[in-house]
Amino acid sequence: MTEASQKPRKIIPDPELPPQQCQHIKILDVDKPIQHVVYECWHCQTGLMTECSGKPIIEDFNGRPSVQEIKVTCPHCEKIAVRLITGEVLSTTVIPSPWGH
Numbered sequence: 017m018t019e020a021s022q023k024p025r026k027i028i029p030d031p032e033l034p035p036q037q038c039q040h041i042k043i044l045d046v047d048k049p050i051q052h053v054v055y056e057c058w059h060c061q062t063g064l065m066t067e068c069s070g071k072p073i074i075e076d077f078n079g080r081p082s083v084q085e086i087k088v089t090c091p092h093c094e095k096i097a098v099r100l101i102t103g104e105v106l107s108t109t110v111i112p113s114p115w116g117h
């Protein structure tokens with residue numbers, strides 16, 4: 017009778033690195049009043065298109081100018097899909113991802 021010898025394995029925890037995830041993003045109509053940002057949700061990789069317009073709002077933060085990032089909520093998973101530096105987010109639509117998910 018053979019018995020596979022099983023050595024106790026040491027589980028080495030992964031070092032706590034920030035996620036090395038790469039997010040696809042494409043901005044269309046940059047020169048038009050309304051820009052279309054095509055991207056994938058950071059969390060669920062759903063293809064999304066956000067319409068936005070205007071210039072980024074620069075806030076004075078303790079005497080230093082700071083560009084305001086607008087958090088766009090994913091309609092699919094309801095988490096923050098992306099942060100955009102823009103003036104105003106008009107709408108967010110689920111689209112088939114151009115990157116093939």
Ligand SMILES: [Zn+2]
Nearest residue numbers: 057060090093
């Ligand atoms: Zn999502």
